[in-house]
Amino acid sequence: MSEPINAPEYAAIAAAKERPTYRPPRNLNGVSEAEATGEVAESYEHFRVHFGRPNVPGILQCFATHPPLLRHMMDMAKDLIFSDGHLGRRTKELIATLISSRNECAYCADSHGFFLHMHGGSPDELQSALAGNKDISALNGKDRALLAFACKVNEQSSAILPADIEALRRADWSDAQIAETIHVTSLFATHNRVANAFGLESQGLLSLLDREPVSEGDRHE
Amino acid sequence: MSDVDVSTSLFLADVENNPQPSPYLDAMQAARQSGAEYWQIWNLLAFRPKLAHHLARMSHEIMFEEAPISPALRELIAAYTSSLNHCTFCMKAHAAVAAHLHGDETLVWSVIRDLENSGLPEMDKALLRFARKVTLDSGSIVADGMVPLHAAGWNDTAIFYATTACALFNFYNRWVSANGVALVSDDAFRSLGARMAQKGYNRD
Numbered sequence: 001m002s003e004p005i006n007a008p009e010y011a012a013i014a015a016a017k018e019r020p021t022y023r024p025p026r027n028l029n030g031v032s033e034a035e036a037t038g039e040v041a042e043s044y045e046h047f048r049v050h051f052g053r054p055n056v057p058g059i060l061q062c063f064a065t066h067p068p069l070l071r072h073m074m075d076m077a078k079d080l081i082f083s084d085g086h087l088g089r090r091t092k093e094l095i096a097t098l099i100s101s102r103n104e105c106a107y108c109a110d111s112h113g114f115f116l117h118m119h120g121g122s123p124d125e126l127q128s129a130l131a132g133n134k135d136i137s138a139l140n141g142k143d144r145a146l147l148a149f150a151c152k153v154n155e156q157s158s159a160i161l162p163a164d165i166e167a168l169r170r171a172d173w174s175d176a177q178i179a180e181t182i183h184v185t186s187l188f189a190t191h192n193r194v195a196n197a198f199g200l201e202s203q204g205l206l207s208l209l210d211r212e213p214v215s216e217g218d219r220h221e
Numbered sequence: 222m223s224d225v226d227v228s229t230s231l232f233l234a235d236v237e238n239n240p241q242p243s244p245y246l247d248a249m250q251a252a253r254q255s256g257a258e259y260w261q262i263w264n265l266l267a268f269r270p271k272l273a274h275h276l277a278r279m280s281h282e283i284m285f286e287e288a289p290i291s292p293a294l295r296e297l298i299a300a301y302t303s304s305l306n307h308c309t310f311c312m313k314a315h316a317a318v319a320a321h322l323h324g325d326e327t328l329v330w331s332v333i334r335d336l337e338n339s340g341l342p343e344m345d346k347a348l349l350r351f352a353r354k355v356t357l358d359s360g361s362i363v364a365d366g367m368v369p370l371h372a373a374g375w376n377d378t379a380i381f382y383a384t385t386a387c388a389l390f391n392f393y394n395r396w397v398s399a400n401g402v403a404l405v406s407d408d409a410f411r412s413l414g415a416r417m418a419q420k421g422y423n424r425d
Contacts, residue, residue: 027364028377028384065381068286072279079272104360157398158307165232175235179268179400186395193388196359197380 007082009118010053016208022055026199030061039067047074051082058107059191062198080183086176087184089119091143095150095184097121097129102154105192107200114205130206145171146181153185231261232401240267244424258409260314261402277422283386285421289379290386293322294345296418297332298352298383299390304333305356308394310402315390317414347373351380352387 013020024030033056036044043064044056063070081092093116100108113130121129124138134147149168152160168178231237240246245267252259266273284295296319303311316333320326331339336349347369354362370380405413 027362027367028380062381063385065378066282066385068282069279069385072275072282076272076275076279079275153395153399157395158309160232160399160401162232162401175233179233179236182396182399183269183272186392186399189391189395190388193355193359193391194384197355197362197384197388199362199364 007051007053009115010051012118013205013208014052014054018208020055020203020205020208022058022203023201025058025062026201028062028198029065030058030198031064032061036064040064040070043067043070043074057111058198058200058203059195062194062200076187080180080187086174086180090116090121091146092180092184093119094121094125094129094143095147095181096188097126098132098134098147099150099154099185099188100192101130101132102151103188103192103196105195106202107195108188108192110202110204110206114209117206117209142171142173146173146177149178150181150185153182154189229403230401231264231403232399236268236400237261237264240264241270243267243270243273245270245273248424258405258413260310260405260409260413261400262310262397265396265400265402274425277424280389281422283382283389288382289376290348290382291322292418293319294348295382295386296322297329297341297345298349298386299393300329300333301336301349302352302356302387302390303394305353306391306394306398308398310397310404311390311394313404313407313410314414314417317410318418321411321415321418344373344375348375348379348383352383355384355387356391 022032024032031040033044044060047056047060048054060070060074063073081096083089085092087095093112096112097109097116100112109130113126116126116129122138125136128136128138134151135144136147139147145168149164152164165178169175173181240249243266245263249259249263249267266276284299285292288295290298296315299315300312300319303309303315312333316326316329320329323329328340332341332349336346336353339346341349351366351370354366367377367380375383
């Protein structure tokens with residue numbers, strides 16, 4: 001994690017006139033930025049510098065209750081989510097927003113919905129994903145097939161058969177892209193549950209868009 | 222005696238056939254040379270060694286290092302969560318780890334089959350009931366949900382570990398099932414589970 005990542009979404013949060021206010025989790029205590037000491041304080045500073053975001057998100061404050069976990073979780077998220085892999089950021093954020101909405105995780109749905117917008121997701125895609133609707137009419141058949149598969153990974157993974165994989169290959173998805181879809185979806189099965197069990201509320205990042213629309217020129221495909 | 226076909230392929234051929242240099246490739250080659258069964262989750266880990274490294278470190282911290290919940294109970298949470306998600310591979314693997322740590326295979330399977338009527342102490346049952354909610358209905362968890370856990374004697378750190386262990390297996394269950402990881406024989410589950418019970422999740 002030596003190089004800062006390309007995260008226009010965090011630059012937009014840093015530049016916003018009204019920054020999201022931090023709300024402590026409802027059910028269990030996290031480690032607030034003011035309370036952080038030692039290894040946690042170092043990890044928080046690493047995050048602020050590396051991701052270019054002024055405040056540490058609530059989900060990391062939950063993992064910070066066990067410091068060694070915090071760094072592993074940050075490293076894994078950086079590799080898997082905050083990077084273009086076999087799937088682009090827009091597709092990953094579309095999956096993340098849809099799955100988080102279907103898992104009733106308001107915190108993750110808001111953050112990743114905001115990231116989806118920043119990485120070129122259309123208003124239709126965003127609204128449909130936030131409603132938990134996998135049949136997004138604005139998408140082509142190829143993308144819809146991938147989202148349907150992600151929902152099956154999320155909700156019925158034990159019923160997945162080789163035929164499901166074949167359908168994706170016919171829709172022109174590579175094995176590496178299918179594997180990444182499984183990784184990302186499964187990771188959100190974890191994050192959504194941690195956020196919900198701690199009782200993290202939405203940070204209201206999407207409401208920043210209402211107050212202060214981000215110009216098209218600032219968005220990245 | 223094996224009742225399963227261990228030659229079954231993963232769903233994604235490009236994943237199965239592209240193991241990268243890693244401790245998991247070494248482990249697979251060693252198993253093949255000695256004629257031992259191995260679990261195909263190693264193929265998934267060998268495909269993306271960097272991801273595998275983070276995942277193994279995280280899993281080791283959550284499941285194996287010192288915590289207010291014993292590794293035996295954390296492994297029971299893993300097996301129980303896997304049963305709720307119908308992931309037979311993870312259920313059998315972590316039932317084997319838990320059985321080794323508890324020294325009681327019958328108890329472990331009684332919990333998986335019928336938690337309420339099992340012989341598990343009431344305090345531990347409270348934690349597994351919570352794991353059930355985290356797995357099946359996390360969106361409806363409210364602050365009052367912590368009351369029975371605190372009443373049973375668990376502190377917030379223990380609840381954190383239970384939540385995180387359960388959430389971690391909600392990852393593994395989907396990852397394993399969606400990739401079509403095959404079962405191994407019960408004997409292989411026992412011997413691989415015993416290794417994991419003793420050494421944990423790190424391989425590099």
